[in-house]
Amino acid sequence: MKRAAGVLLLLVCGHAGLAQVPYKRIRDTAVEPGSWLTYSGTYDSQRFSKLDQITAENVADLRPVWVYQVEGSGQIETTPLVADGVMYVTELEARVTALDVRTGRPLWTYQHPMPENVLNIGFGRTNRGGALLGETFYFGTLDAYLIALDAKSGAVRWKTKVGDNKLGYSITAAPLAIDGKIIVGISGGEAGIRGFLDAYDADTGERAWRSYTIPGPGELGNDTWGGDSWKTGAGATWLTGSYDPELDLLYWGTGNPGPDWNGDSRPGDNLYTCALLAIEASTGKLRWYFQFTPHDVHDWDSNQIPVLIDLPIDGEQRKLVAFANRNAFYYLLDRKTGEFLLGTQYSTQTWAKGIDKKGRPILVPDKEPTVDGNLTYPSLQGATNWMSPSYSPTTKMLYVPMREMGSYYFKGEAKYEPGKVFVGGGERRLDGDKAWGSIRALRADTGDRVWDFRTPSPLWTGVMATAGGLVFGGSNEGNFYALDAVTGKPLWDFQTGGVIRSNPISFLIDGKQYIATSGGRAYFVFSLASGSL
Amino acid sequence: MALLGVFALLHGASPGIAQDSRIAHLSEEEIAQGERIYKAQCALCHGIDGAGGTGPSLQRPVLTRARDDAALFSIVQRGVPGRMPGSWLSENETWRVAGYVQALGKVETGDITGDVRRGEQVYKAKGCAGCHIISGEGGSLGPDLTTIGDTRGPHHLRASLVEPGAALPEGLLLITAVTTDGGKIRGLRVNEDVFTIQLRDAANRFHSLRKTNLRELRREFGKTLMPSYQDSLAPRELDDLIAYLASLRRGE
Numbered sequence: 155m156k157r158a159a160g161v162l163l164l165l166v167c168g169h170a171g172l173a174q175v176p177y178k179r180i181r182d183t184a185v186e187p188g189s190w191l192t193y194s195g196t197y198d199s200q201r202f203s204k205l206d207q208i209t210a211e212n213v214a215d216l217r218p219v220w221v222y223q224v225e226g227s228g229q230i231e232t233t234p235l236v237a238d239g240v241m242y243v244t245e246l247e248a249r250v251t252a253l254d255v256r257t258g259r260p261l262w263t264y265q266h267p268m269p270e271n272v273l274n275i276g277f278g279r280t281n282r283g284g285a286l287l288g289e290t291f292y293f294g295t296l297d298a299y300l301i302a303l304d305a306k307s308g309a310v311r312w313k314t315k316v317g318d319n320k321l322g323y324s325i326t327a328a329p330l331a332i333d334g335k336i337i338v339g340i341s342g343g344e345a346g347i348r349g350f351l352d353a354y355d356a357d358t359g360e361r362a363w364r365s366y367t368i369p370g371p372g373e374l375g376n377d378t379w380g381g382d383s384w385k386t387g388a389g390a391t392w393l394t395g396s397y398d399p400e401l402d403l404l405y406w407g408t409g410n411p412g413p414d415w416n417g418d419s420r421p422g423d424n425l426y427t428c429a430l431l432a433i434e435a436s437t438g439k440l441r442w443y444f445q446f447t448p449h450d451v452h453d454w455d456s457n458q459i460p461v462l463i464d465l466p467i468d469g470e471q472r473k474l475v476a477f478a479n480r481n482a483f484y485y486l487l488d489r490k491t492g493e494f495l496l497g498t499q500y501s502t503q504t505w506a507k508g509i510d511k512k513g514r515p516i517l518v519p520d521k522e523p524t525v526d527g528n529l530t531y532p533s534l535q536g537a538t539n540w541m542s543p544s545y546s547p548t549t550k551m552l553y554v555p556m557r558e559m560g561s562y563y564f565k566g567e568a569k570y571e572p573g574k575v576f577v578g579g580g581e582r583r584l585d586g587d588k589a590w591g592s593i594r595a596l597r598a599d600t601g602d603r604v605w606d607f608r609t610p611s612p613l614w615t616g617v618m619a620t621a622g623g624l625v626f627g628g629s630n631e632g633n634f635y636a637l638d639a640v641t642g643k644p645l646w647d648f649q650t651g652g653v654i655r656s657n658p659i660s661f662l663i664d665g666k667q668y669i670a671t672s673g674g675r676a677y678f679v680f681s682l683a684s685g686s687l
Numbered sequence: 688m689a690l691l692g693v694f695a696l697l698h699g700a701s702p703g704i705a706q707d708s709r710i711a712h713l714s715e716e717e718i719a720q721g722e723r724i725y726k727a728q729c730a731l732c733h734g735i736d737g738a739g740g741t742g743p744s745l746q747r748p749v750l751t752r753a754r755d756d757a758a759l760f761s762i763v764q765r766g767v768p769g770r771m772p773g774s775w776l777s778e779n780e781t782w783r784v785a786g787y788v789q790a791l792g793k794v795e796t797g798d799i800t801g802d803v804r805r806g807e808q809v810y811k812a813k814g815c816a817g818c819h820i821i822s823g824e825g826g827s828l829g830p831d832l833t834t835i836g837d838t839r840g841p842h843h844l845r846a847s848l849v850e851p852g853a854a855l856p857e858g859l860l861l862i863t864a865v866t867t868d869g870g871k872i873r874g875l876r877v878n879e880d881v882f883t884i885q886l887r888d889a890a891n892r893f894h895s896l897r898k899t900n901l902r903e904l905r906r907e908f909g910k911t912l913m914p915s916y917q918d919s920l921a922p923r924e925l926d927d928l929i930a931y932l933a934s935l936r937r938g939e
Contacts, residue, residue, distance in 0.1 A: 415775075527727045564727060567777040580775035582728060587860060587908065609881050631880030647882050 174305055175237050175286040177333040181399050187621075188662030190236040193283050193328040194542060195618075195659065198462035199396040201544040203660035206621035207667040208682060213624060213636045213646045215683045219668065220258035222677040225249070229655050230672040233283040233328065233542075233616075235291075236661040241670070242305070243677065244281040244328075248295045250303060256663055258679065262308035272297045275322045275575055276344025282394070282540070282656075283328030285336060287356050292336050294325025300338050300354060312359035316340065320573050322347055328394045330404070332435055335362055339391030343409040343455065346386030346576035351395075351406055351431070353438060363438030367391060367408045367426050375425035383420040386570045388412035389427040393457040393540045396475070401490060403441060404433045405462070405475055409455035413568035415523040416451070416578025423448035428456045430477060432492060442492030444513060446479050451522050452505070452563060453534050453581075454481040459542050461552065465599050467495055476598055478543055478554045480536025483509060484601035498601040500594065501537030502558055505530050523579045527562035533589075534561050534581040535612070542616035542657040544625065549639050551595045551604055553625050557612030559589035585611075593617055593627045595642060605642035609633075616657030626669060628654030634671050634678065650678055708756035713786040721783030728774065729784070737791035738798070738840025741857045742771065745791045746840065751937065759785045798841040799930050801923070806931025809924045813916070821935065828875075828891045829913060830856055836936040844929045848920070851913040861910045862886055864896055865903040872896070875912065 180191045187204035195201045208216065224230065226246035234243045240261065241253040248266035253259065272279075274296050284293035290311055291303045297319040302311040316338060317323025322345020330337040335353045343349070349367035354360065367389035369375040376384055388411055395406030408431060411417070411424035426440075428447035433440055446456050461476045467486070475489040482503035486496035497509030506515040521530050535557055543554045561581040568578030583589070591613035595604040607627075615628035624645070625637045634654060635647035652674015660669050669680045713721070726735060732742030739745070752767060753759035763781050766773035776784065810816065816825035819832045839847070846854035860876045862884065872894050874886035884904065886894045889912050898904060920928065 525723060525727065562727075564724075564775075566724070566775065566780055569777065575775060575777075577775045578777075580728070582731065586858060587906065610879050629881045633881040635881065644882070649880065649883075 174289050176288060177331070180287070180331065189238075190234070190659045190661050191286055192235070192331065193233050193285070193394040194396065194459060197332075197397040197399060199459050199542070200461055200463070200547070201459075201542050201616070201618050201657065202546055203618060203620040205660050205662065205667045208620065208624065208636075208669065209622040210624065210638050210645055212682055213622075216636070216646050216648070216669065216680045217683045218648070219679045219681050221679075222253055222258040222260075224251075224675050224677070226675075228279050229653065230675060230677075231280045231282050231655050232672065233657045233659060234670060234677065235284060235286050236659065236670075237286055239663075240305070242284055242286065242291050244284050244293050246281075246675070247279065248281065250284065250291065250293055250308065252291075252305070252308065255661070255668075255679075258677070264303050264308040264310070266295050266299070266301060268295065269297055269319075272324075273319055273322055273345070273573060274324055275342065275573075276577070277326065277341060277392075280326050282326055285329040285331040287331035287336065290356065292329045292331065292356075294327065294329060294338055296324050296326070298323045298325055298340070300325070300329065300336065300359070302336075302356075302359060314354060314359040314361070316352055317342070317347070321345065322573055327392050330394050330397060331356065332397055332399075332404075335435070337395070337404060337435070339393065339395070339406065341390050341392040343388040343390035343392070343412060344414060344575055344577050345573065346412045346570045347388055347390065348385060349387075349389035349391055349408060349427075351391045351404070351433060351438075353435070365431075365433050365438040365440060367429075367431065369425060378422035378425045380419060380421040386412050386576060387420065387424060387427065390455070390457070392455070393459065396460045396462050397435065398462055398473070398489060401473075402435050403489070404435050405460040405489065406431050406433060407456040407458055407460060407477075409457050410450050410453045413570075413576050413578035414451070414453040415563060415580065416565050416568045417449055417522070419568065420449075424450070428454060428481075430456060430460055430475065430487070432489070444485075444487055444492050444494065446477070446483070446485065446515075447481050448514065452481075452530065454479070454532075454536050456480065457540055458538060461543060461545050462489060463545055463598055465550065467599060476545065476552055478538055478552065478596070480532070480539060481505075481515070482532050482537040483515070484596060485513070486599070486601075496601060500554070500596055500601055500603065501556060502531045502560070503537065504560075523563035523565040525565055527564050527582060529560055529562050529584075531560040532557065533559040533583050533612075534563070535559070539614070541614055541655070542618075544617045544619040545598060546619035546625075546639055548621065548623065549595075549619075550598050551639070552598045553617045553619055553627075553639075554594045554596060555613040555615060555617055555627065556592040556594045556606075557589070558591065559612050560584045591629070593625065593637065593642070595625075595639075607637055607642045607644065614653070614655040618658040618660065620660060626658040626660075626671070628656075628658070628671055628673070630654070632673055634658075634673060648678075648680070650674060650676070652676065708760070709782040710756050710786045710789055713783060717783045718786050718790060720780075721785070721787035724776065724780060724784050725787050729788075732771070734840055734843065736840075736842075737788070738842050739838055740840075740843055743838040744840040745788050748792045750788075750792065751837065756785065756789075759788060763788070799933055801926030801928065801930030803927075803930045803934045806927035806929070806934075809920070809928045810931055813919070813928075818913070826891065828887065828889070832932065832935060834935060834937045836933045839932070841929050841933055844932050845925070847913075848916045848925060848928065850915060850917070851911045852909045855909070855911055859911065861907040861912065863903070863905040863907060864894075864901050866896070867900055867902050869902075
């Protein structure tokens with residue numbers, strides 16, 4: 155009775171009375187690859203599963219085990235978490251459901267009462283996931299609350315207002331749980347917010363610190379804004395960052411300056427927008443920053459996943475942060491100091507001749523948005539976007555979900571009004587058959603392309619590499635598939651019947667490897683047909 | 688079609704609700720600003736003169752989806768889900784564009800010189816119904832033309848007849864597929880994903896193909912199965928046919 159044994163095991167775990175997911179367990183996921191305890195799998199955000207049961211040899215036998223259908227309208231963009239037999243998913247419209255990971259049957263559902271007039275200015279009504287710490291599940295809402303739920307029952311432990319939604323502040327990103335704190339980023343870059351990154355006490359919900367992404371008067375960098383433009387300078391922190399516990403540093407990307415496409419009112423570099431921030435986790439103090447796109451006028455948020463990798467560069471082992479940016483350049487920085495080590499083009503772009511020795515782009519003249527439209531690559535959504543890349547320590551390649559597309563960029567009026575769109579222009583995409591996507595394998599130490607697996611349209615789905623030598627990915631057309639991590643050759647695929655706009659994960663149930671993805675408004679869990687292991 | 692529906696996401700968030708219409712108070716200069724924005728951002732689909740293209744003609748006194756000023760403002764800001772993207776325009780800019788669009792509806796086109804009844808006879812005589820449906824009658828290989836007059840202006844209709852490849856509906860793509868055993872299939876793409884493609888050939892037969900079983904997959908951009916009627920129609924027949932097609936509209 156294998157099944158009964160599983161249930162018994164679950165009960166035993168539940169009775170132990172210990173914190174389900176203490177901080178050390180997340181920090182040491184390397185020794186527990188059977189769970190998926192944080193948004194990107196591990197604090198280094200490599201989104202690499204050490205599970206190796208599913209391989210190039212047997213992946214053809216991968217079969218769906220169960221499907222869970224969510225209610226409501228919109229797009230699933232969540233990364234589920236899996237711990238101790240339970241899968242936690244943030245659904246559409248601020249609902250959280252805990253599922254029995256063996257069957258897909260719901261254990262509890264929490265519905266946040268969302269006000270009808272909630273503002274989501276500049277993005278869809280989405281949620282990308284939650285965080286687990288101790289016996290609590292944490293997630294953010296479109297009306298900018300951070301909510302702590304009892305992981306066993308879904309009951310509310312506390313709710314904290316993070317920002318004022320009437321001014322466009324909102325939460326879509328999964329929070330990041332570290333030792334005793336919940337780190338949460340904010341959305342609202344098209345509403346003229348002043349961006350920040352917050353830390354909250356995991357037990358009480360009290361704010362531990364706030365680190366603004368736009369410096370105030372007297373602070374370093376405030377003079378990179380004209381007049382009062384810093385007040386509405388945006389710099390949202392709308393995607394989950396990474397963490398190096400040894401250095402006590404959080405790595406978090408920041409979004410576009412406001413208004414997006416009309417930079418007239420904000421002369422200067424507009425620090426710290428379109429940048430990577432290294433923030434001390436214990437204090438919230440900014441240790442260093444690196445700005446990818448000074449004075450951005452194309453909405454190329456640097457809200458991508460900073461991937462922490464240790465590799466030799468010029469013969470010297472370095473602690474690195476790798477960053478495949480929306481602006482079509484791939485960067486390597488020293489993650490202790492922020493020192494710029496590499497900046498190289500990895501996708502079609504027409505706006506910069508290259509990156510200079512200090513890491514600053516060398517601009518092509520006349521690529522700013524105009525009233526009549528100015529064709530530039532990449533498009534507003536960038537060479538890549540929020541969907542996760544993945545790094546394999548085996549192949550030493552970074553796998554990046556790509557968007558090969560250009561746009562006509564328009565410049566328009568921009569007048570700040572609280573709670574209104576503050577963008578100053580727009581774009582017209584060259585889409586349809588003029589655009590395409592791919593999963594692109596880059597040598598992590600050089601950014602050189604190794605292979606490209608092409609898809610009919612620019613991707614919105616993340617990827618996951620595994621120790622089984624595979625890379626899992628999806629497509630807008632509903633395909634979920636596995637590629638050979640070395641060659642990019644497709645080895646298995648399944649049509650889910652809906653757009654895939656989330657990141658795959660992997661975990662163990664009773665010692666057997668599973669793979670999960672969304673597809674349309676459903677979750678799919680796969681494992682090898684019995685006997686193929 | 689499925690390939691087109693997935694991109695409109697970042698545009699869903701224009702909370703501006705029209706209060707009182709400002710169209711009546713727009714100056715000539717403001718209408719001219721609206722025209723400039725229109726030509727940059729709207730003309731690709733609606734035509735440089737508003738006569739329609741892939742999007743509907745706007746040279747109509749009453750727009751089906753925008754019967755009053757408030758609805759027109761709203762549609763310029765928010766678009767039509769799955770069909771037309773919303774804009775990032777400010778309220779002022781939106782009103783100026785709306786003002787220009789409304790002015791387009793008052794333009795007397797004068798482009799339709801043919802006779803609708805004679806055009807209907809041309810349509811029947813030339814076998815158009817073999818590939819096109821009008822009000823439920825005809826073949827289904829080509830696009831349904833029941834309300835083609837709502838979405839295509841006379842310039843676009845003429846181009847479709849004279850040089851069909853230069854005036855293709857969005858997403859229409861002719862494909863030639865050669866299987867590994869040498870079989871050749873030429874047809875219109877019905878759908879496509881990463882690993883498979885679905886086609887309808889000239890005999891309107893459906894083919895489901897897996898890309899790994901193909902030796903060649905050729906995308907024939909700018910081509911179509913529809914022949915040019917440049918030489919097979921007299922100039923007056925062409926004018927009459929355009930008049931007939933332009934008259935095919937949804938009942939008001």
